[in-house]
Amino acid sequence: MRKLIFILFIATSFTFIRCGSNENAVFQEDDMLTETSWLRKDMDAEIIYGGGDNYLRINFKKSNNYEIVQLKGERITGLKEEGTYTLTDNKDLVITTTKNQQKLSLRYVLVNDRTLNRVNEKGEVLSNAYEAYIKQ
Known part of the structure; x- marks a missing residue:
């Protein structure tokens, strides 16, 4: 019985070693934003509709895609935009979308x-609460 267990152990070990040495394997590492959601107040909707429960939620998806949805309370009321994002090592985030047939990019920083927090054209971090997305 011990010989059989030993043989199974060796065979299993050999299989794991053999499978782990695949030189052609490509591993794609997801960044820290992938599959996360972030929330902030939707000030435009607050001005128009009031109510205090209007939000924007940015959902970061795989393959560096994102979407921003509008919420009224917990209910999704629409898709505001979608596009791609790039996150650099120093935690700078650039989201890019197309509006009116032109590319538009906005920059954020992971504080x-x-x-x-949003970064304006001058490179200043906007620390207003309504400009900041909070991780959910």
Whole structure:
């Protein structure tokens, strides 16, 4: 019985070693935003509709895609935009979408692991609460 267990152990070990040495394997590492959602107040909707429960939620998807949906409370009321994003090592985020047949890019910075703040054209971090996305 011990010989049979030993043989099974060796065969299993050999299989794992053999499978792990595949030189052609391509591993794609997801960034820290993939499959996360971030929320902020939708000030435009607050001005138009009021109510205090209008939000924008940005959902970061695989393959560096994102979408921003509009929420009224917990209910999705529409798709505001979608596009691609790039996250650099120093936690700078650039989201890019196409509006009116022109590319539009906005820059954000990860202030900490739970807050995304918008960066204006001058490179200044906007720290207004309504400009910041909070991780959900």
